[in-house]
Amino acid sequence: MKKKVQRRLFVLIFILGLVVGILVPIELIKSQFGKITGNSGERIYDISKKFGQLDVDKVDYKYSVIEKNDFSSTVILRVDGKVNSLKIASKYFIYVNRGRADLTVGSKKVEISAGNVASISPESTVKIERVGDSPAELIIFSTGSFDEKMIS
Numbered sequence: 001m002k003k004k005v006q007r008r009l010f011v012l013i014f015i016l017g018l019v020v021g022i023l024v025p026i027e028l029i030k031s032q033f034g035k036i037t038g039n040s041g042e043r044i045y046d047i048s049k050k051f052g053q054l055d056v057d058k059v060d061y062k063y064s065v066i067e068k069n070d071f072s073s074t075v076i077l078r079v080d081g082k083v084n085s086l087k088i089a090s091k092y093f094i095y096v097n098r099g100r101a102d103l104t105v106g107s108k109k110v111e112i113s114a115g116n117v118a119s120i121s122p123e124s125t126v127k128i129e130r131v132g133d134s135p136a137e138l139i140i141f142s143t144g145s146f147d148e149k150m151i152s
Contacts, residue, residue, distance in 0.1 A: 043067070045066055045067075047076065047097065047139065050064060050066060050076055051076060051078055051097070051137055054076070054078060056148065059081065060079065060080055060081030060082050060083065061077060061078060061079045061080060061081065061082075061083050061128075061151075062077070062078045062080070063075055063076060063077040063078070063151065064076050065146055068145060068146055069145065070145055071143070071144070071145075072141070072142060072143055072144070072145075073140075073141075073142045073144070073145050073146035074139065074140070074141055074142070075139070075140040075142070075146050076097075076137070076138070076139050076140075077128075077137075077138045077139075077140060077151075078135045078136070078137050078138075079099075079101055079128050079129070079130045079135055079136040079138065080130060080135045081129070081130060082127065082128060082129040082130065083126075083127065083128040083129075083151060083152070084127060084152055085125055085126075085127065085151070085152045086125070086126045086127075086128060086140075086150065086151050087123065087124070087125045087126070087150055088120070088122070088123075088140075088142050088144060088146065088150050089122055089123060089144050089150075090122050090142055090143040090144025091119075091120070091121065091122050091142070091143045091144075092120050092122075092140055092141060092142040092143065092144075093117055093118065093119055093120070093140070093141045093142075094112070094117065094118040094120065094126075094128075094138050094139070094140050095116075095117045095138065095139040095140075095141070096112050096113055096114050096115065096116045096117075096136065096137070096138055097114065097137040097138065097139055098114050098134070098135075098136070098137040099113070099114065099130065099131075099132065099134050099135055099136035099137055100112065100113040100114070100130070100131040100132050100136060101113075101128050101129060101130055101131055101136035101138070102127075102128070102129045102131055103118055103126060103127075103128055104126065104127040104128075104129075105120065105124050105125075105126050106124070106125075111131060122144075
């Protein structure tokens with residue numbers, strides 16, 4: 001083959017490789033997760049109303065799982081006393097919506113209050129205890145699925 005034909009063939013194969021390399025992953029993502037854009041079930045929650053309608057009622061705390069799938073979950077938690085153990089297998093964040101609480105991770109104890117966000121490493125065991133007279137309202141965002149066995 002002549003060099004000119006080889007070069008054209010190489011360019012054609014290269015462009016074909018780029019097209020396949022771009023289109024195939026997009027099709028795989030679409031098949032695994034549904035539509036990439038569009039109406040995929042976005043929701044807006046009235047958190048103040050949700051805190052008044054918590055599903056799970058324990059002695060020292062109440063909580064509801066407001067969003068959960070295989071890849072993430074959102075839990076709202078009202079601490080009236082203390083949570084002895086919160087251990088989520090993935091990375092999670094605790095946002096303080098209202099009130100104050102002592103957050104203990106291992107031997108480190110920190111007071112968090114409204115507006116604070118705590119970033120917690122996977123598999124870390126956290127203890128949460130209310131500070132003051134009013135309950136602490138927390139929103140927990142997890143990069144993994146939440147299970148009721150993760151809190152006690």
